[in-house]
């Protein structure tokens with residue numbers, strides 16, 4: 001067979017064989033068969049040494065042409081197969097973004113904190129300042145100047161957690177911040193303040209009591225302040241927290257630092273006042289204490305009680321949050337029990 005015939009037959013064979021190649025692996029084998037060291041194309045020049053110069057030129061030229069042609073045919077197919085393979089890969093690895101994603105647990109603000117903020121926001125809009133006081137408090141402010149001298153029977157329930165005998169204690173109420181605010185206001189101008197904060201007292205820890213809890217204290221000092229002002233303010237707070245249908249009422253009570261003193265009740269948001277297990281059948285729920293600031297307290301703090309008057313109130317923040325969010329045990333606020341997470345995970349409270 002002449003070199004030309006050999007070349008033609010190689011090309012013919014390749015063109016036939018290539019039609020059945022459909023993957024890169026087979027193509028690699030085919031490449032070796034034609035272009036490898038012992039391949040068909042290479043074999044065209046195997047006997048070069050025995051040829052004359054003229055023949056060498058002829059064989060060289062023809063074998064080069066064949067090599068080029070074979071290479072381009074193989075490369076063309078290689079390109080096609082690579083493209084197909086990529087398409088297949090893209091199709092099989094496609095991410096379906098319409099699938100629901102894996103649920104990520106995102107935390108939410110503590111509902112006690114949310115409740116305090118809600119009250120703060122409301123009262124700030126009514127011109128109140130938010131102030132803070134220390135949790136380690138002087139007996140003088142926590143009791144004495146609040147009209148609770150040593151030996152006063154009303155101390156009994158709160159006489160607790162002293163750190164140094166009888167002058168410093170973990171505050172049993174946020175009311176001492178009233179004293180601090182009045183004393184600090186040396187110009188003796190009107191006061192509107194609220195003070196949310198932690199308090200500590202000797203208590204049996206049960207479903208509704210904890211030795212540590214949060215109070216929201218309020219104090220307003222001005223001229224001609226009456227119970228009607230307190231009632232109006234309480235009304236706004238109750239409606240903001242528990243809905244516009246809430247009614248409020250005062251019940252006579254006793255606190256040494258207010259005179260008269262009242263318990264703050266709201267009509268039950270659950271039964272609307274008919275009586276249910278939340279309001280224990282009474283139709284009313286007590287949410288705090290309040291009253292007209294006792295003249296002794298004003299005078300103790302340098303506000304002449306013949307000129308000045310005021311009202312004060314104190315809410316239990318956990319109690320408000322428990323009522324608002326249907327929590328039945330105050331201890332869930334402090335136990336870090338993950339089973340209660342759902343109760344606290346209140347996106348609707350955000």
Ligand code: DAH
Nearest residue numbers: 173175289290291312313314
């Ligand atoms: N300090 C009271 C308590 O812990 C609550 C309270 C009652 C606060 C009447 C007040 C108030 O400011 O006027 O039980």
